[in-house]
Amino acid sequence: MLIVITILLLIILGILFVPIVIQIDTVHETYLVKVSGIGAFQMDHEESELVFILMLPFYKKVIHPFRLSEKRKKSPKPAKDTPGKKEKKKSRMTFPRMLSLIRSFRIREFYCTIDSGDYVRNAMLVPVFQAITSYRNNLSVNFTGEFQLQLYASNNLFRLGRAYLNV
Numbered sequence: 001m002l003i004v005i006t007i008l009l010l011i012i013l014g015i016l017f018v019p020i021v022i023q024i025d026t027v028h029e030t031y032l033v034k035v036s037g038i039g040a041f042q043m044d045h046e047e048s049e050l051v052f053i054l055m056l057p058f059y060k061k062v063i064h065p066f067r068l069s070e071k072r073k074k075s076p077k078p079a080k081d082t083p084g085k086k087e088k089k090k091s092r093m094t095f096p097r098m099l100s101l102i103r104s105f106r107i108r109e110f111y112c113t114i115d116s117g118d119y120v121r122n123a124m125l126v127p128v129f130q131a132i133t134s135y136r137n138n139l140s141v142n143f144t145g146e147f148q149l150q151l152y153a154s155n156n157l158f159r160l161g162r163a164y165l166n167v
Contacts, residue, residue: 016158022105024151097167104163109152113140 023032031043039056052063116122122141129139 016161017156020155020157020160022151022153022155024149026147026149094167097164100163100167101160104159105153105155107151107153109150110138111148111150112138113142113146113148115142115145115147117145119143 018038019036021032021034021036023030023034025031029045032040033042034040039054042053042055044051044053049064050066052065054061054063114125116125122143125141129141133139
């Protein structure tokens with residue numbers, strides 16, 4: 001019995017510390033959320049149509065969100081009559097809590113280059129971006145009309161839970 005409890009506890013602790021990776025790469029057109037060893041969720045395009053791909057071990061599902069299907073037909077629901085005041089639901093996701101969740105992510109790689117389309121504005125942005133990035137050239141301005149973003153961030157359930165509960 002003690003061995004079973006120990007194994008379950010180790011599995012739960014393992015799930016808490018499994019890395020959750022967010023990868024955004026406009027150069028290679030990769031938009032991916034991956035839970036290491038468990039699965040991944042990817043945005044892609046097929047023939048100029050947006051598709052979502054859910055990948056789990058031994059399972060892959062391609063979802064076409066903008067295609068109409070016959071299963072989605074909804075029947076009209078009867079209107080509910082509620083006399084008196086309607087109660088507002090309190091949102092548990094406040095701005096400080098959301099900011100805390102965003103801060104819990106660790107940025108492993110970041111590179112961004114932009115072009116505003118105006119040479120004068122680009123020239124004014126160069127010293128600003130140089131001051132922001134100081135010794136790293138992760139944020140830059142180009143004059144070629146390109147926009148590139150490469151972001152690789154990671155987190156785990158433990159850090160997300162701690163950030164959610166500490167606010």
